[in-house]
Each structure stands twice: as structure tokens, then as C-alpha cells.
Amino acid sequence: MSSRPSARPAARRPLPKAVLFDMDDTIFDHALTCRDALRAVRATYPYFRRLTLDTMWTEYSRLLEAEHPAVLAGTVGPDVVRAERFRRLAALCGQSLTDREATRLSRAYRRQYQAKRRGVSGAKGLLERLHGRTVIGIVTNNQVDEQETKLSFLGIRPLVHFMVVSEGVGVAKPDPRIFRIALDRAGAEPAQTVMVGDSWFSDVVGARSAGIRPVWFNRFHRPRPEPIPVTQVDSFRAASRVESALAGNAGELRGPAR
């Protein structure tokens, strides 16, 4: 009886030496926390119901994104820009707010935001799964206090070896220097490292500029901004698939968007 060698599965690559994660909308769920807080604000301030929740969220996110570089640069404080953001949002609903009203509204939002905070679904479980098997770092653009508070709130401090915050090191993603600082903290070379994040510009482009392989966390199924092959995951809940993507196993690499 002739025997043929059985087909063997391709060898699975091991995890990289270091895995770097973005914080906001990769581990901490800013987007859905923000949406819930805005929903609560609408319940208290009826003029916001002139916008749908989706539109309010989109406009709020757009204003936040536009202001973020100035906050990162320290040229304006987060409380000031938050009040201004709500003044502009109210103006879109035909409501003119005094500075005092805008400040009161922004504080009401902030209280709701703090109360509704949560992690991205599956993120903590993924960190627990990776813990002890690779060096885990966080590379994030924000204020140090804000990000330290999130680490504690999420209960992930024991799972993370280090966190590099733009405010703390004076340089922000996508600048390759912030990734080099993280590599130094991890004791890893770029080729031994993967960066996971939701922002194409900050995380994917930034990591590539430092020679680090990016994994794009695209849970909202956004179109790929550039036709370059980048590994993508849209959820952390299927941890074994995510792990395979981190390892760079065949089948996880997605080509250019059609």
C-alpha cells in the first residue's frame, strides 16, 4: 500500500518580541464612551435634538480632531477647548451660548463621559492572553494624567510593561521618534515589534516610518486610506485570530482595499 506524506499545516510564527498598542479607541473605548455621553447631554439639553445623535457625534468628533494638535502642543488647555467645542456644537443647533453656559455644558458632558467610560470589547482579554509571552507597551498621543487614569480605570496596569505618552516625551505619533522611544523601553528592534492601533495616520503610517510592522485595528470598517498591504483586525474578541495577525501568519495579511 503506497503512502503519501500528509499535508502539513504551514509553521505558525511565534509572537513578536514586543507588541505596542495605541490607547484611545484601541484599548480605551473613547468613541462609544463619547457617544453615550452625548446621548445623555441630549436628554438634558433639548436643543441638541435638532441634530441626530449620529450627526452630533460626527460633528463633535470632527471638532475634537481639529483641536487635538493644539492640546497636544500645550498651546491651549483641554477645559477651554472642550467649552469651545460645545459652544460650536450648540451653534449648529441655532443656540448661542455664553462662555459660562458653554463651560457648564462641557462640564456636564465631562461628568457623563467619566461615568460611562469602558474598554474596547475584547482588549483586556487580549492583553491577558499576551501577558508574559511578549513585551506589551502602549504608545499614545495625549496627556500623561489622562492616560494614567485610563490605565488604572481599565485595570490593565499589571498587564502593561510601559506606556509612552506624547506629552511625557515631547513628541507625538506619527513622528518615528516616539516609536523609537518605545522600542528602547521594550528592548526590541523594529523587526521584532508590531504596532496595533486604530489611526491610519498615527499608528499605521507612524509605525511604518519607524520600520515597525503595523496591525490596523479597524472596528468601524473604514475604507483603507492608501492602497498598501497592511494586516487588519476588526475585533479583539476572536483572540486567536488577533494573535495570528500579530504573529504575521499567512492569511491575515489583507491587500489593498478594492
Ligand SMILES: [Mg+2]
Ligand atoms: Mg487611537
